[in-house]
Amino acid sequence: MYVVICYDVSDDKRRTKIHNILKSYGQWMQYSIFECNxxxxxxxxxxxxxxxxxxxxxxxxxxxxxxxxxxxxxxxxGGPEVRDDTIFFV
Incomplete structure (x- = not known):
């Protein structure tokens, strides 16, 4: 499933933890927006x-x-090119 995840977190420490978790699941697109497959x-x-x-x-x-x-x-x-996380096995 393809999911766009947006977050609004008031505390810097919690926001950083959430950002780091999301980095391991998908691609960071903008400040608090990730795209994940x-x-x-x-x-x-x-x-x-x-x-x-x-x-x-x-x-x-x-x-x-x-x-x-x-x-x-x-x-x-605009912005940098979106990286392709697709992995192909032959």
């Missing part, structure tokens, strides 16, 4: 890890799921 198991594990760090009313994380058709409709202007 995850299996259901990876998503469940990631969601659990992130939930443990959040403070109820102060923080929030949003998960936007994009179908394959919608992924092809993403437009980008």
């Amino acid at each position: 995850l299996t259901e198991t990876q998503y469940a594990k990631l969601r659990g890890r992130l939930a443990k760090l959040l403070k109820g009313q102060e923080d929030n994380i949003r998960f936007y799921f994009l179908c394959q058709c919608c992924q092809g409709k993403v437009e980008r202007i």
